[in-house]
Amino acid sequence: MAAVLLYCRAGFENDAANEFMQQASERGVFGYVNAKKGSGYVIFECYQQEQAEQITNILPIEHLIFTRQWFASILHVQNMDIKDRVGEIIHALQQQDNFPVCGNLRVEHPDTDAGKELSKFCRKFTVPLRQSLRQHGFLAKQEQDNENELFVFFTDNQNCYVGVANKNNCSPLPLGILRLKAPSDAPSRSALKLEEAFQVFIPKIKHEERLRSGMNAVDLGACPGGWTYQLVKRGMFVQAIDNGAIDQSLMDTGQVTHFMADGFSYEPKKKNVYWLVCDMVEKPQRVALLMADWVAKEWCVEAMFNLKLPMKRRYESVMECMELMRDHLKENGCRKFSLRAKHLYHDREEVTVHLRRHRVS
Ligand SMILES: C[S@@+](CC[C@H](N)C(=O)[O-])C[C@H]1O[C@@H](n2cnc3c(N)ncnc32)[C@H](O)[C@@H]1O
Known part of the structure; x- marks a missing residue:
């Protein structure tokens, strides 16, 4: 054979x-x-x-x-x-x-x-x-x-x-399989998904530069706070967007500002956000376009997000989302970017996507 x-x-x-x-x-x-x-x-x-x-x-x-x-x-x-x-x-x-x-x-x-x-x-x-x-x-x-x-x-x-x-x-x-131990102080097991995503998509030698303490991040659909926890743990300042309740110990760090707002219409006041992360349970095409839009408008440099998959034709649906994002970025003048998706070990009916805008020199 x-x-x-x-x-x-x-x-x-x-x-x-x-x-x-x-x-x-x-x-x-x-x-x-x-x-x-x-x-x-x-x-x-x-x-x-x-x-x-x-x-x-x-x-x-x-x-x-x-x-x-x-x-x-x-x-x-x-x-x-x-x-x-x-x-x-x-x-x-x-x-x-x-x-x-x-x-x-x-x-x-x-x-x-x-x-x-x-x-x-x-x-x-x-x-x-x-x-x-x-x-x-x-x-x-x-x-x-x-x-x-x-x-x-x-x-x-x-x-x-x-x-x-x-x-x-x-x-x-x-x-x-990348096996990870769930941190005992994380507000949800979802924290593992973002940890795995960072390890899979960002080369280890780049962690110091691209997952740096002091960076600004936005987390859309943040509650109860597993993903925000990963950003806070790395010393970042996080705008956490969700109508739900966020874990108090995260608020106590002083690194998190919680906005009870809709993730689809939220706009960061200052354009100094490096990371956008998003785990909202929504139609994948809608989330994909939102992420591409943030990157195209230069509201963030890198985005890590989940696309929740439909019951049927999951592969086709991911491909459709990737195409939508590429088209949206190009139509809006963003020519240099990298886009990758992976069905991570900690993902279930979803895939994780990493989108990064590159500087045009
Ligand atoms: C799967 S949970 C996120 C879990 C989170 N990543 C964690 O690690 O704890 C999805 C969250 O998205 C929020 N959400 C859904 N639609 C939203 C929207 N349009 N705007 C803001 N938040 C939304 C829900 O309230 C829910 O808390």
Whole structure:
């Protein structure tokens, strides 16, 4: 087989599949999809064998919204004898021509309830499998300088997909998931969404410059205050817009001004806002246009926001919003900007979007 295996949140298989098909076909890679709803992964079978590895090299993984992780799947090892799964995987690899030598091994499973039951097994199994892969020359003795990651993805305890990804174009995180600990003093668990968004969209070396203490921020739909909490924690001054009640301990910091106003008509008095964040539960197209408008009017430099997704045609709806924003920005004279969306681990029926205006020099 030659396929691309994509990891996604369970229930979003169709979205991940539609998005990948679109991106792959734009790059001349064609195939068909095998996706079981709720499985947490998608198999894209390539019509041309060599294209599975090619596409995972040429398409940057961060361009994909609904895919958390991927690899080019070369083998499907089925109905293994549980007494000798290592032996069966090695045997299957030995039948394969040109399986590349890899630097590192990742033994994983889908992020589903059934998949989670495999996590202990996967951890334990990694040790003897790694040893045997090294002995048989499938894993390099030294990890350094080898860009191939060898993936073994168990769908249950007798079946797995085996393949390869480029270390520089796959997620370094286990299962492609950024695990975060909920801060005990945050007013809501939503705080994790903004923390993850900052970590995913803003390179770590830029945090000091772009998430700086003393910056001004606006939070539309702020209550009870999880997102405001993240901004306050970074030393920012926040205008929190919401008709609801905001957490008192945030107000006590002296860094928050609460305005009981409508987020769609609020206008900052001084045009010194760097960050706009928005978590209002509203039609995604409406929020998308509002965000593009703030950036086009130069009311903020960067915006981080959620688009709540409809029940059906979620991928298409995100694409429509991205197009609306691009058009609105261009029509209003904003030519240099970056726009990216991701279905983050802490997102459910929503995606997180990052929009940034660049200075024209
Ligand atoms: C999902 S909650 C936000 C949670 C918040 N990000 C947190 O971390 O605590 C959505 C909030 O948006 C507010 N909201 C919805 N529509 C709004 C509007 N038009 N103007 C201002 N706030 C709005 C609601 O009152 C609600 O508090």
